[in-house]
Every structure is written in structure tokens, then in C-alpha cells.
Amino acid sequence: MTHSQDTGLDPLEVAIRVAKEAGALLMDYLSRPLHTAQKSRRADLVTDADRASEKLIIDRLRAAFPQSTIIGEESGTHCGDPEECWYVDPLDGTTNFTHGYPMFCVSIAYERRGELEAGVIYAPFYDELFCATKGQGATLNGKPLRVSMVEKLGEGLTCTGFHPADFERNGRYFRIMSSHAQAVRRDGSAALDLAAVAAGRFDGFWEFDLHAWDVAAGALIVREAGGRVSAADGAPFEVSGKSILASNGLIHAPMQAVLASMP
Numbered sequence: 001m002t003h004s005q006d007t008g009l010d011p012l013e014v015a016i017r018v019a020k021e022a023g024a025l026l027m028d029y030l031s032r033p034l035h036t037a038q039k040s041r042r043a044d045l046v047t048d049a050d051r052a053s054e055k056l057i058i059d060r061l062r063a064a065f066p067q068s069t070i071i072g073e074e075s076g077t078h079c080g081d082p083e084e085c086w087y088v089d090p091l092d093g094t095t096n097f098t099h100g101y102p103m104f105c106v107s108i109a110y111e112r113r114g115e116l117e118a119g120v121i122y123a124p125f126y127d128e129l130f131c132a133t134k135g136q137g138a139t140l141n142g143k144p145l146r147v148s149m150v151e152k153l154g155e156g157l158t159c160t161g162f163h164p165a166d167f168e169r170n171g172r173y174f175r176i177m178s179s180h181a182q183a184v185r186r187d188g189s190a191a192l193d194l195a196a197v198a199a200g201r202f203d204g205f206w207e208f209d210l211h212a213w214d215v216a217a218g219a220l221i222v223r224e225a226g227g228r229v230s231a232a233d234g235a236p237f238e239v240s241g242k243s244i245l246a247s248n249g250l251i252h253a254p255m256q257a258v259l260a261s262m263p
Helices: 011-030 048-064 094-098 164-178 190-198 212-224 252-260
Strands: 036-038 045-047 068-072 076-078 081-092 105-112 115-123 128-133 138-140 157-161 183-185 204-208 228-230 243-247
Touching (some): 011 048, 011 105, 081 212, 105 190, 115 190, 115 212, 164 204, 212 243
Parallel strands (some): 068 081, 157 183, 157 204
Antiparallel strands (some): 105 115, 115 128, 128 138, 228 243
16 A cells, blocks of 8 residues: 555545545536636636536645645646645546536546556546556456456457547547547547546547646556556657557557558
């Protein structure tokens, strides 16, 4: 079990408790009218639920780990010890959420000295809690998670995501992967897509132009479930690297080859 050297608390236990509390808050917001605003461009939404969830998470993490740096999607960087960092996505899948489509979640990851050590993704609509601690495996609602055993890309269910304004670029990748994989999905929540790879629901996932809070928890959960995570071009995965390719490991190289075949 991993513990913060400064507080003695288990980051995973704290993240689980906080994610569940934030998830309950989101479900409460889902039942009433939302105030929705557009951020930097069309279809990049933020709601009062995003902001309330992030405030709750940051307040709880700051109370438990007062020395940590916390990086949140909505409020940016809350400075602290650079060797101990939390990545917080208070509502991944905001557009889904605003329409009542249940593919949304809370994602929280803990990093120490450059290594992801704990990750939690909580999908409150389904009450599904995906967790991982470095070196100790991954779980879904307490039961061990394992990636799929699909060996051929042609038999694989894959997934991706992209902002609607970036369709011209990413639609090409969607098209070419559709001609190789059994099917391609686009569900609108990178964190849940990664959790689905860890659970063996998807066999592979790729996306560009992401942020650390989108992928930190999911990348660790996939790895701890026996999968493989890299950059889209096969380079080592970096939490702030802007692209990700995650798979069951068996179809990783074929997926990478397909993506690389685009001019």
C-alpha cells in the first residue's frame, strides 16, 4: 500500500472517498437545471457541476495532503511540492453530462517523483469504481481487472475521441482504423474509454490533444490491468504528452502501424 511520506495517508483511499463524494454531487446536479457555458471554442463546455465538483475535490485533497501540487481542469495549478502532484478531472464527459448521456466520470490520479502511483475513475451513473495502485493491480468495484485477450486487430473493438472542431484531422484516423478494426466507437470520455480498455470492454483506444487530467488515472489503471500504454506513435507515454495509445498489448503494434500509415 502506498502512503504519502508526509501525511501517512493512503492516496488511493483518499482518492476513492473524494471521487465518490464528487460523483454523488454530480448526480445531484444531473437532476436539476444546469448552467452551461462555452470555454475557448464551440462545444467545449463547462457547467456549474464541473466547477462545484472540482472545488469539492480540491478542498478535500488540500485538507488531506496540504503539501501537494494539485492540477485541475477548471482551476489550473494549485502550487505545492513539485514532487507530489494530483491530477483532477472533476467531470470528464461534460457534453454527455449536459444531455443526460451517462458516459461521464470523475478522474483523480496521484503522482510522486514523476511516477503515477494511484488512480481512480468513478462513473457515478453506473456506480462503477475503477482503481489502481502502482504494482498492485487494478480493480473494478473491488474485483480484479484484466485487459482482453483479443489477438487480432480485425477482431478488436477500439475507441477514440476528438473535439468536433478537429474532425478534419481526426476523422481520417477514425476512417482508417474502421477499415482495420472490427469496430470503432466514440463515447466522449477519455477517462472512461481507458477504464473500458482495462476492463476488457475495449481492446484499444487512441486519442490526440489530451491533457494530463484526462489520462493520468486511466493510464495507470490500464497498465495495472495488464495492458500497454504509449504515445500514439509508440514513444514512451508521458502524462503531458498530448497523445495516447492504450491497448490490451496484443493489438498495440497493429494499432500503432495503422495510425502511422496516415500521411
